[in-house]
Amino acid sequence: MTALGKLLRTTAFQLTLAYLLVFIVFAASLLAYFALNTRRLITEQITSTVLTEINGLREQYNQGGIRRLVIVVDLRSRRPGSSLYLVTTATGEGLAGNVGSLEPGVLDHPGWLETNYRRLEAPEGSEHRALAQIVQLTGGFRLLVGRDLEERERLYGIIANAGRWSFALVVILGLAGGFFVSRRVLNRIEAMTQTAQTIMAGDLAGRLPVAGTGDELDRLAEHLNAMLERIEALMRGLKEVSDNIAHDLKTPLTRLRNRCEQALRGPAADSDYRAALETTIAESDELIRTFEALLMIARAESGQARDNMIEFDAAEIARDVGDLYEPLADEKGLSLTVDAPVAARVRGNRELVSQALANLVDNAIKYAGPNGKLNGAPAEIVVKAGNEGERIMLSVADRGPGIPDADRGRVVERFVRLEQSRSEPGSGLGLSLASAVARLHGGELRLEDNHPGLRSTIALPRAGPSVAG
Numbered sequence: 001m002t003a004l005g006k007l008l009r010t011t012a013f014q015l016t017l018a019y020l021l022v023f024i025v026f027a028a029s030l031l032a033y034f035a036l037n038t039r040r041l042i043t044e045q046i047t048s049t050v051l052t053e054i055n056g057l058r059e060q061y062n063q064g065g066i067r068r069l070v071i072v073v074d075l076r077s078r079r080p081g082s083s084l085y086l087v088t089t090a091t092g093e094g095l096a097g098n099v100g101s102l103e104p105g106v107l108d109h110p111g112w113l114e115t116n117y118r119r120l121e122a123p124e125g126s127e128h129r130a131l132a133q134i135v136q137l138t139g140g141f142r143l144l145v146g147r148d149l150e151e152r153e154r155l156y157g158i159i160a161n162a163g164r165w166s167f168a169l170v171v172i173l174g175l176a177g178g179f180f181v182s183r184r185v186l187n188r189i190e191a192m193t194q195t196a197q198t199i200m201a202g203d204l205a206g207r208l209p210v211a212g213t214g215d216e217l218d219r220l221a222e223h224l225n226a227m228l229e230r231i232e233a234l235m236r237g238l239k240e241v242s243d244n245i246a247h248d249l250k251t252p253l254t255r256l257r258n259r260c261e262q263a264l265r266g267p268a269a270d271s272d273y274r275a276a277l278e279t280t281i282a283e284s285d286e287l288i289r290t291f292e293a294l295l296m297i298a299r300a301e302s303g304q305a306r307d308n309m310i311e312f313d314a315a316e317i318a319r320d321v322g323d324l325y326e327p328l329a330d331e332k333g334l335s336l337t338v339d340a341p342v343a344a345r346v347r348g349n350r351e352l353v354s355q356a357l358a359n360l361v362d363n364a365i366k367y368a369g370p371n372g373k374l375n376g377a378p379a380e381i382v383v384k385a386g387n388e389g390e391r392i393m394l395s396v397a398d399r400g401p402g403i404p405d406a407d408r409g410r411v412v413e414r415f416v417r418l419e420q421s422r423s424e425p426g427s428g429l430g431l432s433l434a435s436a437v438a439r440l441h442g443g444e445l446r447l448e449d450n451h452p453g454l455r456s457t458i459a460l461p462r463a464g465p466s467v468a469g
C-alpha cells in the first residue's frame with residue numbers, strides 16, 4: 001500500500017471526512033435559512049411601503065383628480081432612490097412617472113407582479129428587476145408603484161459568494177487537518193509496530209513509546225507495556241527456576257555417576273557391585289521423588305489442579321496423615337498427637353492438600369528429632385485441624401529448633417534448605433509445595449514461632465457453614 005493510501009485508510013482521516021461532510025451540510029442549511037429569511041423580509045418590507053404609498057396616491061387622486069395625481073407622481077419620480085412610479089391612461093399612454101419601459105402586457109393585469117423594467121433616463125438594455133403593484137383607478141387610469149429589486153439580488157449574491165468561499169475554506173482546512181492528524185496517528189502506530197517487531201525478535205526489554213498526551217493510543221501503549229513488564233518478570237522467574245532446577249539436579253546426578261564409575265574401577269567383589277547398585281537405586285529413587293515434587297508444585301502453581309476440586313473434610317486428612325506418620329515419629333522417640341475433633345470442610349484438591357500436610361509433618365519429625373526433647377520428656381508434635389472465622393486451619397507444631405525469623409521468607413522457595421538441616425536428607429521442596437497448594441486454594445502457608453519450635457499452618461477458605469472448634 002502506498003503511503004497516501006495508508007493515510008487515507010486511517011480511522012482518523014475517515015472520521016475527519018465524516019465530520020467535514022456533517023459540517024458542510026450544517027453550514028449550507030444555515031446559509032440557506034439565512035438567505036431565504038432575508039429575502040422574505042425584504043419582500044415584506046417592499047410590499048408594505050408600496051401599499052402605503054398606493055393608498056396615499058389613491059387618496060390624492062380621489063381628492064384632486066388625475067391632475068393632482070400626475071403632479072404628485074411627477075414630484076416623487078424626481079426623488080433619488082429605488083421607488084418606481086407610472087401613471088397611464090386606459091390605452092397605456094404614459095402621463096407621469098420614472099419608468100421608461102416595461103415587459104409588454106404587464107399593465108393589463110392589476111395586482112402584484114415581478115417584472116423587468118428600464119428607468120426613464122437609463123440607456124437601452126440596462127434592465128432591472130422590480131416588484132410592483134398595479135391598480136386600476138376610476139376613470140380607466142392605471143397606477144403602478146414598485147421598488148427596484150437590485151438590493152435584494154445583491155444581498156443574495158453576497159450570501160452565495162460567502163457560501164462558496166466558506167465551502168472552499170472548510171474543505172481545504174478539513175482535508176489539511178485530516179492529513180495532519182492521520183499522519184501523526186500513523187507515525188505513532190508505525191513506531192509501535194517497530195517496537196513490537198524488536199520484541200518479537202527476542203528483545204523483551206523493548207517498550208512501546210508513550211507520547212504523554214493521555215489519549216487512547218497512550219492508554220493502549222501503557223497497558224501493553226504493563227503486560228510486557230509482567231511477561232518479562234514471568235520469563236525471568238521461569239529462567240531462575242529452571243536454572244535452579246538444572247543446578248540442583250546436577251549435583252545428585254554427578255554423585256550417582258561417580259559412584260558407578262568408582263564401582264567399575266579396579267577389581268571388586270560381587271558384594272561391592274551389589275552395594276553400589278543398591279545405593280544407585282536409592283539415589284535414583286530420591287531423584288524421582290524430587291522430580292515428582294517439582295511436577296506437583298508446577299501443577300499447583302499453574303492452576304491445572306483446579307480441575308479436581310471436590311468438597312472434603314480437612315479433619316479427616318489430619319487424622320489420616322497422623323496415622324501414616326505415627327510409626328515414624330515413634331521410631332524417632334517423638335510423640336505425635338492429632339487434635340481434630342470437628343469437621344473442617346474445604347473445597348479443593350484432596351490429594352494435594354494431604355501431600356502438603358504430610359510435608360509439614362515430615363519436616364517436624366525430621367527436624368525436631370532427639371535434640372528437641374524438653375526435660376527428658378518426648379518432644380511432642382501436634383497436628384491440628386480446626387475452623388477459624390472464614391478459614392480452616394491445618395497446623396503442625398513441634399518443639400524443635402524452629403526457623404529463624406529472617407529465614408521464614410526464603411525457606412518456601414524451591415531447593416532452599418537451612419545450613420542446620422544439611423545432615424537430614426531432603427531436597428528443599430516440601431515447603432514450596434505446601435505454599436503452592438495453599439495459594440492454589442486461595443489460602444496461605446504461615447510459619448510461626450511455637451516457643452520453642454515451629455508451627456506451620458496451612459490456612460484455606462472454608463466451604464460450607466462454620467462449625468465451632
Ligand SMILES: Nc1ncnc2c1ncn2[C@@H]1O[C@H](COP(=O)(O)OP(=O)(O)OP(=O)(O)O)[C@@H](O)[C@H]1O
Nearest residue numbers: 363364367402411417418421426427428429430431
Ligand atoms: N519443623 C522445622 N523445624 C526446623 N526447620 C525446619 C522445619 N521445617 C522446615 N525447616 C527448614 O526449612 C527447610 C526447607 O524445608 P522443606 O520441607 O522445604 O525442605 P526439606 O525438608 O529440606 O526437603 P524435602 O521436604 O524436599 O524433603 C528445611 O531444609 C529446614 O532447614
Ligand SMILES: [Mg+2]
Nearest residue numbers: 363426430431
Ligand atoms: Mg521437608
